[in-house]
Amino acid sequence: MLGPKLDATDVRILSLLQKNGRTKKVELASAIGLSLSSCWDRLQKLERSGFVRGYYAEIDLARLVKSESIFTTLTLQYHTQAHFTRFEQAVKNIPEIVVCHAVGGGIDYILQIVALSISHYQDIMDDLLSREIGISVYFTYVVTKVVKRYEGYPLAELLDYEEKK
Numbered sequence: 001m002l003g004p005k006l007d008a009t010d011v012r013i014l015s016l017l018q019k020n021g022r023t024k025k026v027e028l029a030s031a032i033g034l035s036l037s038s039c040w041d042r043l044q045k046l047e048r049s050g051f052v053r054g055y056y057a058e059i060d061l062a063r064l065v066k067s068e069s070i071f072t073t074l075t076l077q078y079h080t081q082a083h084f085t086r087f088e089q090a091v092k093n094i095p096e097i098v099v100c101h102a103v104g105g106g107i108d109y110i111l112q113i114v115a116l117s118i119s120h121y122q123d124i125m126d127d128l129l130s131r132e133i134g135i136s137v138y139f140t141y142v143v144t145k146v147v148k149r150y151e152g153y154p155l156a157e158l159l160d161y162e163e164k165k
Contacts, residue, residue, distance in 0.1 A: 006051070009034065011155050013042060014051060018152030021055035061114065069146075070121050072111040074138035079108075083134045090133050096124055118142070 006014075012032055016023060023031075029039035046052050061067055076083055084102070091100045091111065099112035115121035121140070129135055 006159075010042060010046060010051075011159060013039070013046065015152070015155050017043075017052065017055075018155075021057075065116065068115050068118060068121060069143040070113045070115060070118075071141040071143065072113060072125070072138050073107045073109070073141075074111070075106075075108050075136045076134045077136040078134055084108075087133045087135070090128065090131055094124065094128070096120075 009032055013028065016028060016031055025040055025043070026036055028043070029036045032039055034042070043052075076087060087109070088100070088102075091097050091109075096115055097111050097113050099110075101110045102108065103110055113121060113124060115124060125138065125140075
């Protein structure tokens with residue numbers, strides 16, 4: 001385990017917060033079976049220790065605007081730290097790129113991009129390519145259906161598996 005050791009109660013607090021970050025402290029304490037002050041102390045400790053990095057609202061984008069979700073894999077022409085850094089800085093400044101992962105294997109990065117249309121997506125990619133930040137090749141994957149949406153990490157399962165090793 002990385003960082004301070006958490007007990008089952010801490011893991012339950014984290015699991016419940018993942019499902020609903022707006023859970024009232026009194027409801028959280030009741031669900032965990034702790035006093036309000038004890039639950040509050042644990043939550044503050046989890047926040048201070050960096051286990052809780054923030055609280056977010058999940059927005060139903062389809063209710064606001066018609067959009068496309070696109071995954072793009074890409075490889076850089078050169079594999080030096082300077083080229084990786086330059087690419088990553090450029091990506092961080094493009095709001096439509098909502099996720100970027102550096103990966104090992106046959107490609108360098110996987111991007112998740114949200115655009116109003118395929119044409120909008122291509123404008124984003126054309127802009128990236130015009131910056132001459134070393135993109136060698138990229139492949140586009142348009143999401144046709146979301147089968148399973150991210151709803152939080154499987155904390156209990158991962159920690160149980162780790163303990164069994």
